[in-house]
Amino acid sequence: MSMVKYILKRLLMLIPVMVGISLFIYLVLSLAPGDPARMILGMDALPEDIEALREELGLNKPLLIRYGLYMWDALHGDFGTSWYQRFDVASEFFHRLPNTFWLAFIANAFSIIIGIPVGIIAAVRHNKPADYVVTFFSLLLCSAPGFWLGMLAQLLFCIRLGWLPSSGVGSFAHFILPALTMGGGIIAINMRTTRTWLLDSIRSDYVRTARAKGAREGRVIVHHAMRNSMLPVITGLGMNFAACMAGTAVTETVFAIPGIGSFITTGVKTKDIPIVLCSVIIIALMVGLVNLIVDIIYAVVDPRVKLGS
Amino acid sequence: MKKQITEKNTCKKSSQLKMIVKRFGKNRLSIIGMVIILILVAAIALAPLYCSYDKVIQQSLSQRFLSPSAEHFFGTDQYGRDLFARIVYGGRISLFCGLVTIGIAFVAGMVLGCAAGFFGGMTDTIIMRFCDVLMAIPGLLLAMAIVSALGQGIGNMLIALSISQIPREARTARSCVMTLRNQEYIEAAKTCGTSRFRIIWRHIVPNILGPMIIDVMMGLGSTILRIASLGFLGIGIASPTPEWGTIISENQINIRYYPYLGIIPGLFIMITVLSFNFIGDGLRDALDPKMKN
Numbered sequence: 035m036s037m038v039k040y041i042l043k044r045l046l047m048l049i050p051v052m053v054g055i056s057l058f059i060y061l062v063l064s065l066a067p068g069d070p071a072r073m074i075l076g077m078d079a080l081p082e083d084i085e086a087l088r089e090e091l092g093l094n095k096p097l098l099i100r101y102g103l104y105m106w107d108a109l110h111g112d113f114g115t116s117w118y119q120r121f122d123v124a125s126e127f128f129h130r131l132p133n134t135f136w137l138a139f140i141a142n143a144f145s146i147i148i149g150i151p152v153g154i155i156a157a158v159r160h161n162k163p164a165d166y167v168v169t170f171f172s173l174l175l176c177s178a179p180g181f182w183l184g185m186l187a188q189l190l191f192c193i194r195l196g197w198l199p200s201s202g203v204g205s206f207a208h209f210i211l212p213a214l215t216m217g218g219g220i221i222a223i224n225m226r227t228t229r230t231w232l233l234d235s236i237r238s239d240y241v242r243t244a245r246a247k248g249a250r251e252g253r254v255i256v257h258h259a260m261r262n263s264m265l266p267v268i269t270g271l272g273m274n275f276a277a278c279m280a281g282t283a284v285t286e287t288v289f290a291i292p293g294i295g296s297f298i299t300t301g302v303k304t305k306d307i308p309i310v311l312c313s314v315i316i317i318a319l320m321v322g323l324v325n326l327i328v329d330i331i332y333a334v335v336d337p338r339v340k341l342g343s
Numbered sequence: 344m345k346k347q348i349t350e351k352n353t354c355k356k357s358s359q360l361k362m363i364v365k366r367f368g369k370n371r372l373s374i375i376g377m378v379i380i381l382i383l384v385a386a387i388a389l390a391p392l393y394c395s396y397d398k399v400i401q402q403s404l405s406q407r408f409l410s411p412s413a414e415h416f417f418g419t420d421q422y423g424r425d426l427f428a429r430i431v432y433g434g435r436i437s438l439f440c441g442l443v444t445i446g447i448a449f450v451a452g453m454v455l456g457c458a459a460g461f462f463g464g465m466t467d468t469i470i471m472r473f474c475d476v477l478m479a480i481p482g483l484l485l486a487m488a489i490v491s492a493l494g495q496g497i498g499n500m501l502i503a504l505s506i507s508q509i510p511r512e513a514r515t516a517r518s519c520v521m522t523l524r525n526q527e528y529i530e531a532a533k534t535c536g537t538s539r540f541r542i543i544w545r546h547i548v549p550n551i552l553g554p555m556i557i558d559v560m561m562g563l564g565s566t567i568l569r570i571a572s573l574g575f576l577g578i579g580i581a582s583p584t585p586e587w588g589t590i591i592s593e594n595q596i597n598i599r600y601y602p603y604l605g606i607i608p609g610l611f612i613m614i615t616v617l618s619f620n621f622i623g624d625g626l627r628d629a630l631d632p633k634m635k636n
Contacts, residue, residue: 050472051475051476051479054472054473054475054476055476055479055480058476058477059480059488062488062489062492063488063491063492064492065492065493066491066492066493066494067494173617173620173621174613174617176616176620177564177568177613177614177616177617177620178609178613178616179568179571179572179575179588179591179609179612179613180572181571181572181575181588181591182605182609182612182613185591185595185598185605185609186605186606186609189598189599189602189605193599276481277481279481279484280481280482281483283483283484283487283572283576284572284575284576287575287576298484298487299487299576299578301491302487302488302576302578303577303578305491307491307492310487310488310491313484314480314484314485314488317480317481317484318479318480321479321480321481322479
């Protein structure tokens with residue numbers, strides 16, 4: 035099966051999942067107690083006004099029809115209006131998206147640039163002090179709450195030392211600490227995956243053969259062992275992206291970044307359902323697309339993988 | 344004759360348990376984790392004996408921002424509340440919520456996973472597609488969305504966190520059941536006319552408990568982190584009820600001048616999660632010796 039066919043097939047398979055996600059989230063969020071129209075207009079609103087707004091928001095229609103209408107509009111780029119601030123949810127979302135996108139991109143870049151080499155060092159120095167230090171730190175990074183690490187880093191580097199700006203966006207320097215905060219967990223994951231699988235390939239027969247025929251140690255590691263051990267790391271990239279997206283809310287809160295995470299947090303706190311609905315659906319779509327891209331990369335890198343089978 | 348057989352069985356069972364305990368005991372880190380958790384649980388459970396709840400909520404303007412001392416082990420916060428008392432009682436909530444969430448996810452995941460794996464066909468398709476849908480949304484975001492629908496509060500937060508954890512457990516259970524389903528002893532049980540419920544309960548569940556417990560231990564750490572994150576964002580457990588994440592969030596504006604207010608509760612979260620991860624690692628090695636070889 036050719037690549038184009040495979041991609042089309044995967045895109046088609048994404049459709050039912052997206053319908054499922056949007057339906058689930060829509061139904062759950064419609065369970066929210068209280069009449070939205072009354073909540074928007076306040077407690078002393080006139081019944082006629084409430085009724086008019088209910089009609090305008092389409093609240094008088096059956097649930098499934100409302101869902102259908104919502105999705106029809108959503109497919110045309112209209113995710114409704116914020117209940118309390120009356121702005122267009124989709125345009126606000128895409129206005130904020132670049133901040134979160136760059137944050138996630140830099141976080142993933144850090145996880146690759148830092149995580150993989152450090153993991154290689156740990157594997158090559160297996161059961162030596164360097165290995166223990168790396169393993170210990172990766173465990174610490176996995177176990178500490180991201181927002182806490184971010185706050186401590188902010189305290190040290192921004193307030194005490196004054197090296198980096200403490201909040202907001204604008205330059206690359208603004209993104210360094212937030213990206214490290216968001217990426218702390220995935221840096222640790224990349225370290226561990228690289229270490230585990232590199233150790234696995236170092237012990238295998240073809241590496242012994244490579245050594246036996248006299249290849250230098252550096253070449254054995256980079257050329258022979260690394261190639262196979264990178265596959266699980268690539269597989270993990272999709273999950274790492276999802277982890278980043280889950281971490282946006284706390285990271286953006288700590289560093290006061292106007293991105294999607296803080297958008298959702300505001301939506302949840304003020305019970306502005308259209309914000310939550312729009313954000314969750316688009317993020318799920320993004321996670322699905324990233325996973326598709328990761329699978330394509332995987333298939334390109336590993337010739338054993340047959341597309342579509 | 345029958346008695347002899349049962350005796351033999353119990354004998355074998357206990358020896359396997361002994362082997363697991365022995366293997367677990369060899370792992371130094373998991374023993375350290377276990378000891379830390381036991382101390383923590385004891386300290387939290389016995390809290391009313393050495394520290395009254397009044398200290399947690401009592402505000403006192405003259406006692407604001409006291410540094411850690413003999414009287415206030417971890418100092419006091421902006422309202423003059425004792426941080427030590429808040430962390431001890433906060434631990435009760437953090438650990439309790441973590442355990443309840445993971446307990447619900449464990450039971451529900453086991454039931455769904457067994458049903459999907461054992462019956463296959465339509466049951467499997469429906470359950471697994473539903474899990475796929477839930478897993479496509481990053482866990483914390485799903486929990487946030489559900490909280491926004493149900494409203495804030497401990498109960499709703501527990502439901503939200505469980506729902507985002509169930510698919511993971513269901514998947515683990517299902518994949519374990521799938522490998523067991525066609526084993527000969529299951530076939531033998533079927534041939535004997537054993538009811539399907541009994542096969543699942545007596546022959547499948549005990550064999551998937553191992554991987555499930557490992558999964559749950561690993562999930563416990565991440566669930567405690569999620570509870571703290573929700574608390575920090577102000578959509579989990581609301582102040583003044585103490586919870587580790589909520590405590591950090593309350594003190595966020597003051598850590599600039601009083602760093603201990605932010606550092607200490609975070610350390611508690613980190614050490615707890617780390618300990619659960621150690622225990623999980625140790626259990627994995629102890630329950631599944633094949634994986635090590």
